[in-house]
Amino acid sequence: VSLSQPQYQLVFYSLVVAGLALFAQFVKTWVSAGEVSSRYRPALYASMCICGVAFLSYVFLALKFDSGYQLSGGQYVPTAESVNSYLPRYMDWSVTVPLLMVEALAVSTLTGGRARQTRLVAMSAAFLMIFTGYLGAGVIGNGTSSSAMLLWGIISTVFFALLYVVLLGVLRASHEGMSPVAYLGYRNAVFLLLLVWVWYPIAYGIHNWTSGGTATTIIQVGFCAADIAAKAGFGAMIHKVAKVRTADDM
Amino acid sequence: VSLSQPQYQLVFYSLVVAGLALFAQFVKTWVSAGEVSSRYRPALYASMCICGVAFLSYVFLALKFDSGYQLSGGQYVPTAESVNSYLPRYMDWSVTVPLLMVEALAVSTLTGGRARQTRLVAMSAAFLMIFTGYLGAGVIGNGTSSSAMLLWGIISTVFFALLYVVLLGVLRASHEGMSPVAYLGYRNAVFLLLLVWVWYPIAYGIHNWTSGGTATTIIQVGFCAADIAAKAGFGAMIHKVAKVRTADDM
Ligand SMILES: CC1=C(/C=C/C(C)=C/C=C/C(C)=C/C=O)C(C)(C)CCC1
Ligand SMILES: CC1=C(/C=C/C(C)=C/C=C/C(C)=C/C=O)C(C)(C)CCC1
Numbered sequence: 001v002s003l004s005q006p007q008y009q010l011v012f013y014s015l016v017v018a019g020l021a022l023f024a025q026f027v028k029t030w031v032s033a034g035e036v037s038s039r040y041r042p043a044l045y046a047s048m049c050i051c052g053v054a055f056l057s058y059v060f061l062a063l064k065f066d067s068g069y070q071l072s073g074g075q076y077v078p079t080a081e082s083v084n085s086y087l088p089r090y091m092d093w094s095v096t097v098p099l100l101m102v103e104a105l106a107v108s109t110l111t112g113g114r115a116r117q118t119r120l121v122a123m124s125a126a127f128l129m130i131f132t133g134y135l136g137a138g139v140i141g142n143g144t145s146s147s148a149m150l151l152w153g154i155i156s157t158v159f160f161a162l163l164y165v166v167l168l169g170v171l172r173a174s175h176e177g178m179s180p181v182a183y184l185g186y187r188n189a190v191f192l193l194l195l196v197w198v199w200y201p202i203a204y205g206i207h208n209w210t211s212g213g214t215a216t217t218i219i220q221v222g223f224c225a226a227d228i229a230a231k232a233g234f235g236a237m238i239h240k241v242a243k244v245r246t247a248d249d250m
Numbered sequence: 251v252s253l254s255q256p257q258y259q260l261v262f263y264s265l266v267v268a269g270l271a272l273f274a275q276f277v278k279t280w281v282s283a284g285e286v287s288s289r290y291r292p293a294l295y296a297s298m299c300i301c302g303v304a305f306l307s308y309v310f311l312a313l314k315f316d317s318g319y320q321l322s323g324g325q326y327v328p329t330a331e332s333v334n335s336y337l338p339r340y341m342d343w344s345v346t347v348p349l350l351m352v353e354a355l356a357v358s359t360l361t362g363g364r365a366r367q368t369r370l371v372a373m374s375a376a377f378l379m380i381f382t383g384y385l386g387a388g389v390i391g392n393g394t395s396s397s398a399m400l401l402w403g404i405i406s407t408v409f410f411a412l413l414y415v416v417l418l419g420v421l422r423a424s425h426e427g428m429s430p431v432a433y434l435g436y437r438n439a440v441f442l443l444l445l446v447w448v449w450y451p452i453a454y455g456i457h458n459w460t461s462g463g464t465a466t467t468i469i470q471v472g473f474c475a476a477d478i479a480a481k482a483g484f485g486a487m488i489h490k491v492a493k494v495r496t497a498d499d500m
Contacts, residue, residue, distance in 0.1 A: 030281060045277075049277050052274070053274050056270065056273065091266035094267045094270075095267060095271050
């Protein structure tokens with residue numbers, strides 16, 4: 001679909017701002033990793049990987065978006081290339097959402113076998129949620145079949161629901177073993193993540209049932225805002241939990 | 251061969267996800283290298299080189315794949331360039347497989363002259379395995395001669411078998427000198443590597459004796475999955491062995 005000039009400018013702005021914010025969070029996490037004891041350090045490593053991967057992905061998205069539209073008659077008209085200007089997000093998510101699970105679990109109170117098992121379940125469910133969503137959005141029926149999108153969207157939502165159950169379970173299990181300050185921070189971080197996640201299936205639905213420049217703009221700007229919150233914002237909150245727990249452990 | 255749209259999307263997805271996963275492992279290994287004592291640090295350096303090289307190679311493969319196919323009549327039709335969209339893998343492997351040997355040996359219990367000699371043999375065999383395979387797949391007979399592929403495939407397989415012997419020998423030799431936990435991790439890592447390796451000659455065979463969009467898709471997606479396991483997965487497992495051995499040495 002074609003975009004008006006304001007719509008195009010808004011989307012391009014969001015893509016670049018999100019990429020730069022993720023880069024900033026990457027740098028911040030890297031240089032301050034020493035604040036946290038080695039026990040919680042894996043959460044920061046995961047966050048660095050997430051922000052680094054997402055930054056690369058935004059560089060690619062912004063370049064694709066830039067070259068995928070041509071200004072003609074006052075409208076930005078997509079070239080053949082740009083039908084795929086939003087599918088690369090799924091490739092980013094396939095790596096980053098499983099890593100978000102590593103990050104979320106690394107500051108919990110789970111240890112040993114229980115921690116490993118929960119992590120495996122959460123990472124697998126996260127990957128399968130994204131991969132099945134990708135099958136619906138871009139593979140089966142070329143991403144233009146409403147019924148395929150609905151079917152695979154529902155399958156994806158099963159994993160989505162499973163992740164809510166797992167993360168809320170981890171939160172409950174961590175209540176006892178953490179100081180109130182640490183728990184409050186952890187609860188807020190997990191709630192933020194689960195709240196922001198709601199946007200992704202909504203965007204998938206908007207993409208499926210409507211089209212047009214306004215819908216495209218809302219979806220793209222929304223993804224950028226959600227990614228900043230779920231990757232950089234969540235990362236900052238988990239960092240703080242790791243710092244509080246480091247101090248509590250002394 | 252032409253690819254259908256779903257096949258094209260799946261291959262492109264795998265290439266980008268593999269590249270991003272390798273990048274994430276590169277970042278993770280870099281920032282967490284301090285967890286390991288200097289004795290085992292070379293394993294992590296090798297892993298960083300492997301993941302870094304492979305990431306670059308995937309960027310190149312993904313860009314080639316993107317520009318090497320043109321959508322026409324609902325099919326992705328290869329341009330003249332794209333016959334070579336899989337040969338660059340051999341160039342990546344020529345560097346990374348010898349480095350995988352460095353990584354695998356650096357956490358073993360071999361020391362001194364024995365370690366150097368084993369490393370030399372393993373690196374040479376690894377390089378020759380890939381180089382002779384490349385001669386069959388891309389050089390002799392322009393990579394279209396079945397008999398050349400068979401001949402050089404067999405020569406390559408001799409080095410392949412030699413590597414199994416060497417690595418299993420190193421594993422046996424390391425049993426005595428390691429703690430049970432370290433050995434178990436080491437055994438799992440080497441087994442994973444040797445298991446995943448089986449895929450590469452199979453893909454070479456598929457490429458030689460069949461053709462068509464489905465075969466191309468299976469080969470490409472399979473290579474991506476195998477590379478993630480043999481480079482990022484193996485790297486994570488060796489990292490853990492290095493950490494356990496560091497603690498054991500205290
Ligand atoms: C439920 C559902 C989906 C959920 C996606 C989610 C929850 C993505 C989260 C991505 C994040 C958090 C990325 C940033 O780090 C899909 C795949 C759109 C397909 C439709 C059904
Ligand atoms: C036996 C054999 C082969 C083996 C290749 C292997 C084992 C490649 C491993 C690559 C890895 C592990 C890359 C990732 O790091 C070739 C060359 C296909 C040619 C046919 C015979």
